[in-house]
Amino acid sequence: MSELVTAAQMRAIEQAAISSGKVTGLALMERAGQGVVQAICETWPELTIGAHGAVVLCGPGNNGGDGYVVARLLAARGWSVAVFAYGDPARLPPDARANYERWCRVGGCAPLTALDDSTFSDAAVTVDALFGTGLTRPLPSEVLNALMFASTRPNAAAPQRPPIVAVDIASGVDADSGRVIGGDEQGDELPYWPALTVTFGAAKVGHMLLPHAGDTRHKLVVAPIGVEDDIARAYLTWNVVEHLDLAAVRHIDLLGRPDISLQALELAKDVASHKFGHGHAVILSGPAGRTGAARLAARAALRVGAGLVTVAAPRDAMAENAAQLTAIMLREAEGAAALADLLRDKRLNAICLGPGLGQARARDLVPVALDATRDRDVSGVVLDADALSAFADDPVDLFTMLHDGCVLTPHAGEFARLFPDLSARLNAPAMTGPAYSKVDAARDAAERAGCTVLLKGSDTVIADETGDAAINAACYDRAAPWLATAGSGDVLAGLVTGLLARGYAPVTAAETAAWLHTEAALSFGPGLIAEDLPEELPKVFRALGV
Numbered sequence: 283m284s285e286l287v288t289a290a291q292m293r294a295i296e297q298a299a300i301s302s303g304k305v306t307g308l309a310l311m312e313r314a315g316q317g318v319v320q321a322i323c324e325t326w327p328e329l330t331i332g333a334h335g336a337v338v339l340c341g342p343g344n345n346g347g348d349g350y351v352v353a354r355l356l357a358a359r360g361w362s363v364a365v366f367a368y369g370d371p372a373r374l375p376p377d378a379r380a381n382y383e384r385w386c387r388v389g390g391c392a393p394l395t396a397l398d399d400s401t402f403s404d405a406a407v408t409v410d411a412l413f414g415t416g417l418t419r420p421l422p423s424e425v426l427n428a429l430m431f432a433s434t435r436p437n438a439a440a441p442q443r444p445p446i447v448a449v450d451i452a453s454g455v456d457a458d459s460g461r462v463i464g465g466d467e468q469g470d471e472l473p474y475w476p477a478l479t480v481t482f483g484a485a486k487v488g489h490m491l492l493p494h495a496g497d498t499r500h501k502l503v504v505a506p507i508g509v510e511d512d513i514a515r516a517y518l519t520w521n522v523v524e525h526l527d528l529a530a531v532r533h534i535d536l537l538g539r540p541d542i543s544l545q546a547l548e549l550a551k552d553v554a555s556h557k558f559g560h561g562h563a564v565i566l567s568g569p570a571g572r573t574g575a576a577r578l579a580a581r582a583a584l585r586v587g588a589g590l591v592t593v594a595a596p597r598d599a600m601a602e603n604a605a606q607l608t609a610i611m612l613r614e615a616e617g618a619a620a621l622a623d624l625l626r627d628k629r630l631n632a633i634c635l636g637p638g639l640g641q642a643r644a645r646d647l648v649p650v651a652l653d654a655t656r657d658r659d660v661s662g663v664v665l666d667a668d669a670l671s672a673f674a675d676d677p678v679d680l681f682t683m684l685h686d687g688c689v690l691t692p693h694a695g696e697f698a699r700l701f702p703d704l705s706a707r708l709n710a711p712a713m714t715g716p717a718y719s720k721v722d723a724a725r726d727a728a729e730r731a732g733c734t735v736l737l738k739g740s741d742t743v744i745a746d747e748t749g750d751a752a753i754n755a756a757c758y759d760r761a762a763p764w765l766a767t768a769g770s771g772d773v774l775a776g777l778v779t780g781l782l783a784r785g786y787a788p789v790t791a792a793e794t795a796a797w798l799h800t801e802a803a804l805s806f807g808p809g810l811i812a813e814d815l816p817e818e819l820p821k822v823f824r825a826l827g828v
């Protein structure tokens with residue numbers, strides 16, 4: 283895992299590094315500019331040969347300061363650089379002002395309103411250094427118009443505009459939520475889509491959330507600027523970093539490969555162990571004609587390593603399930619009494635309700651499952667799909683029954699049914715930064731529910747009652763759009779259940795399942811359907827060294 287930082291955390295780290303005397307703000311800004319130029323050269327190696335043109339748009343804060351450094355460094359490579367500024371350069375903060383003045387000894391600076399079609403005719407890239415982590419309100423119309431002008435071809439006969447490189451984050455996007463400040467209700471239209479974003483020290487939370495993370499052609503580079511050790515240290519002890527308010531000290535992790543050895547270690551099966559040592563998962567099946575979802579979940583639970591998996595089905599669905607199950611066992615359990623009876627066997631230590639279940643039956647069975655698993659040392663419950671929607675009329679009824687062994691796995695629609703106020707807040711236009719984010723919504727939901735919540739999407743957020751959160755970002759080089767296929771959520775629910783059966787803590791089970799789910803999709807590639815996901819896990823495990 284690696285830490286994602288909020289704008290406030292990043293500012294605190296930079297200020298702490300500067301106050302300690304280890305580095306100056308000017309040095310950080312210089313490294314930031316160098317990082318942008320290096321990322322441009324690595325992304326478009328053809329630009330390392332010969333001289334090219336660049337348009338650099340600079341704003342009124344330190345993001346603009348980075349832009350003046352980029353302009354100077356490109357000019358030093360022989361490029362012809364046209365700089366356009368928003369705001370009065372005389373009011374720039376000190377480090378940005380110093381870099382503005384250095385640039386003025388090299389080249390000119392025009393107001394943003396002077397941009398015209400000819401500006402872009404010889405440019406290989408446009409650099410957006412207008413606003414970064416300091417954005418607090420909607421972009422001024424002058425800036426919005428300039429960005430749209432820089433990104434949109436004026437007519438079909440005109441040449442394409444050059445690709446835009448965002449310094450730190452695309453201007454107009456809130457670094458904590460990935461949302462457009464002043465955007466519409468959908469909030470999914472950025473002022474422009476960068477080809478490349480170069481951020482500094484660590485990715486910001488907003489980079490990994492939609493809409494910012496929603497474009498598969500978009501590349502994100504994290505350039506080191508010399509505060510990476512401070513970020514790593516702060517990760518362990520956020521509370522000793524000065525300048526931070528308490529609300530900002532909770533962790534937000536990006537699930538990723540750095541913890542690969544740990545994953546492999548935990549996913550491996552011990553040589554001396556037997557199947558009962560890996561738990562026994564139960565998946566509730568829907569009625570005849572609606573049994574596929576449970577089998578997908580069951581297959582995923584078995585493949586992820588649960589020692590035994592049982593599908594519990596109503597009488598009319600027994601034959602249909604029996605015809606299609608082999609290693610997975612089948613038991614009849616139609617109503618509440620039958621389920622209570624089944625769960626008296628304490629070896630059954632993880633249960634999944636929801637996929638294909640039907641809301642009426644979910645309403646009967648969920649209380650039984652929660653009651654039977656409460657106060658047991660090891661027992662997990664995954665509630666998905668119908669097991670969530672069944673409580674849309676009275677979510678509090680569900681919340682009072684949940685316990686800390688539960689994992690809720692809603693997609694956005696199911697989330698809105700259980701947490702209508704949080705969903706409304708998340709979907710209302712964001713007018714100020716930092717804006718309410720998907721991470722905030724998942725955290726608030728987990729706190730209210732008193733258990734782990736996994737809020738799905740290509741930017742899946744997992745949060746628990748402690749307030750820590752993690753994002754499984756299926757974006758940039760992990761984009762896995764083929765996961766948007768019927769039944770893929772059922773497989774995810776099965777993965778969580780299987781890992782719970784194996785003894786994973788609920789939040790770890792949810793995080794690991796979300797990560798493996800995306801890895802399986804990436805490993806399989808285009809053409810993926812839900813059935814392929816469990817079958818791809820062995821390959822993922824081999825690649826992990828399990």
Ligand SMILES: NC(=O)C1=CN([C@@H]2O[C@H](COP(=O)(O)OP(=O)(O)OC[C@H]3O[C@@H](n4cnc5c(N)ncnc54)[C@H](OP(=O)(O)O)[C@@H]3O)[C@@H](O)[C@H]2O)[C@@H](O)CC1
Nearest residue numbers: 310311314343344345413414415416417418419420421450
């Ligand atoms: N700290 C460091 O050492 C390092 C920082 N680095 C770089 O600095 C960036 C952060 O810089 P920053 O904090 O100056 O914020 P930035 O985004 O440039 O602009 C804020 C300015 O705009 C204003 N403003 C806000 N919204 C507005 C709006 N809608 N319309 C109009 N104005 C608006 C706001 O003032 P306000 O009016 O809100 O008081 C403020 O004046 C960061 O992203 C990274 O690129 C790197 O160099 C590494 C070292």
Ligand SMILES: Nc1ncnc2c1ncn2[C@@H]1O[C@H](COP(=O)(O)OP(=O)(O)O)[C@@H](O)[C@H]1O
Nearest residue numbers: 693738739740756762765766768769770771772
């Ligand atoms: N575009 C996408 N990129 C990555 N993952 C996605 C995308 N769309 C959906 N997913 C993932 O696929 C799963 C879909 O679950 P869900 O919406 O419950 O579908 P279903 O009910 O059809 O199984 C979730 O895990 C979600 O995170």
Ligand SMILES: [K+]
Nearest residue numbers: 410413451453
């Ligand atoms: K920017």
